[in-house]
Amino acid sequence: MNYALCIKKYLKEHGFEALRPKAVLFDMDGVLYDSMPNHAVAWQESMRMFGIAMTRDDAYATEGQRGIDTIRQMVLQQQGRTISETEAQMMYDRKSFLFHLMPEAPIMPGAQELMEKIRHDGLSIGVVTGSGQRPLIARLLRDFGTWVDESHIVTAYDVSQGKPHPDPYLKGLEMAGGLQPWEAIVVENAPLGVQASVAARIFTVCINTGHLPKSVFYRQGTNLLLDGMPTLSSSWKAILNEKLVISREERWDHHYEELMAYMKDNHQRPSKYAKSDFQLVNWIKYNRKLINRGELPAERLEKFKLFEAEAERLKRINQYAYKHKSEE
Numbered sequence: 001m002n003y004a005l006c007i008k009k010y011l012k013e014h015g016f017e018a019l020r021p022k023a024v025l026f027d028m029d030g031v032l033y034d035s036m037p038n039h040a041v042a043w044q045e046s047m048r049m050f051g052i053a054m055t056r057d058d059a060y061a062t063e064g065q066r067g068i069d070t071i072r073q074m075v076l077q078q079q080g081r082t083i084s085e086t087e088a089q090m091m092y093d094r095k096s097f098l099f100h101l102m103p104e105a106p107i108m109p110g111a112q113e114l115m116e117k118i119r120h121d122g123l124s125i126g127v128v129t130g131s132g133q134r135p136l137i138a139r140l141l142r143d144f145g146t147w148v149d150e151s152h153i154v155t156a157y158d159v160s161q162g163k164p165h166p167d168p169y170l171k172g173l174e175m176a177g178g179l180q181p182w183e184a185i186v187v188e189n190a191p192l193g194v195q196a197s198v199a200a201r202i203f204t205v206c207i208n209t210g211h212l213p214k215s216v217f218y219r220q221g222t223n224l225l226l227d228g229m230p231t232l233s234s235s236w237k238a239i240l241n242e243k244l245v246i247s248r249e250e251r252w253d254h255h256y257e258e259l260m261a262y263m264k265d266n267h268q269r270p271s272k273y274a275k276s277d278f279q280l281v282n283w284i285k286y287n288r289k290l291i292n293r294g295e296l297p298a299e300r301l302e303k304f305k306l307f308e309a310e311a312e313r314l315k316r317i318n319q320y321a322y323k324h325k326s327e328e
Contacts, residue, residue, distance in 0.1 A: 003224070003235070004242050010203050010223045015254040016182040019203055021240070023176040023184045024118050025169060027064060028129035028140060030189040030209050031229070035105035036060060042102065046095035047071075052078055060210040064130045064193035066162035067092040096133055107143055108209070110229035115147040117236050125152065128172045128186075130163055130193075132156035151175065164192040166199035173200070185239075187232065194220040205239075207232055255283050256303055260310070268318060269311040 007019050030036045040059035047054040052074050062070045068088035075083050118125055125148045127140060132155045141150060152175050159167040169186060173179045181201035188194050189209045197204040198221040206222040207229055208214060217225055224239075226232050259280055263269055270277035270284070287304055290296040296304065 003239050006224045007203070007239075007242050011182075012250055012254055014181070014201050015251050015258070017251065019182055019185075019242075021123060021183060021185045021203070022179055023124040023126055023173075025126045025128050025172040025176070025184055025186045025197075025202070027186075027188045027190065027193050028127055028131065028136070030063060030108075031187055031207065032108055032111045032127070032140070032144065033105045034108050034209070036063060036210055038099060038102045038105050039063070042095050042099035046091070046098050047074065049094065050075075050091055057211065060212055061191060061216075063190035063210075064163040064188070064196070066130050066132075066156045067095065069162060100135060104139075108229045110231075110233040112144070112147075114229060114233040114236060115144060117233065119147050121240060124176055126154070126172050126176050127152065128154040128168045130156055130168070162196075163190075164195035164199070166196055166201075169197050169200035169202055173202070188222075191216050191220050194222045198222070205232060252300060255280075256300075256307070259283070259307060263307075263310055263314060268314055 011017070011019060026032055029039060036059070040056045043054050043059040044056065052071075054074060058074075062073075068085055071088040071091050072083055072085075075081060075088075115125055127144075127148055129136075131137075137150070137153060137155065140148075140153065152172075154168050154171045154175060156162055158171055159165075161167045173181065173184055176184065182203070184202050186193075186197040186200075186202045186204045187207065188197055188204060189207050191212065194204055194206050194217055203224075204222050205224045205226065206217045207226050208217065209228060214225060226235065259270070262277075262280060270280040272281050284307075287296060287300075291301065291304070
């Protein structure tokens with residue numbers, strides 16, 4: 001496995017200078033515990049009681065999402081009705097009851113060994129789970145309390161929007177000390193969890209411990225796909241020792257391509273009044289300062305002129321459209 005290539009691709013996609021991990025954020029089910037077979041059975045049996053057909057693959061595909069969100073989606077899809085969080089919670093309580101009747105899921109092979117390596121390397125450890133069940137959190141602290149404490153555990157009750165939204169992993173960065181995305185690594189095994197981590201712009205390692213094809217995880221944007229925790233544990237040093245730095249030229253090209261793609265999609269230049277455009281607007285200002293000082297290399301100056309020409313063209317088109325709309 002070419003870890004250097006995976007990391008370099010991640011840095012280029014986000015315009016980050018380097019991957020400098022200070023923390024590792026783990027999902028729980030299917031990553032720290034081999035618990036998904038039990039969850040799949042509990043999901044199928046509990047939902048059948050409410051007239052919902054849920055397959056094993058449905059359970060794996062929606063893993064990591066808040067249980068009440070999964071239930072509300074499936075009720076809407078299959079019964080055409082929108083239920084309240086209270087009703088969804090009642091249904092989820094039934095699923096939880098059945099799950100806790102099953103034999104205790106074993107710790108995932110390689111999980112504790114990997115945590116020991118991570119702690120030895122001076123990184124902190126957090127857990128980001130879509131569950132909020134206190135018995136599961138209590139067991140997590142019992143089995144992994146040597147490496148992680150409750151102040152570094154994000155549960156379903158810590159965020160208003162669960163996976164696949166980035167909020168749980170952004171909360172994980174906050175709990176780890178207010179880290180930036182390039183200062184962490186996420187270990188996931190679920191499509192929605194990968195989607196959440198990628199949306200938070202964190203380097204994402206997916207371990208495929210379920211029944212879903214690899215293509216599902218690549219479509220969600222995982223940066224690295226491995227076949228299990230033992231593989232990740234044995235590869236940990238090799239991944240951590242890839243001290244890669246993306247060049248200034250590569251970062252400039254990334255921001256330029258991002259800018260041109262923005263204008264193509266939005267038919268306008270970035271706005272200083274939109275918070276979402278803040279970074280692009282600042283990048284434009286920075287390059288204009290370099291031009292005024294005569295410090296922007298000729299090749300970049302030529303590209304920047306192409307941007308300004310396109311921005312002016314879009315400005316004229318938008319002004320023309322606005323004028324004629326006002327005259328109607």
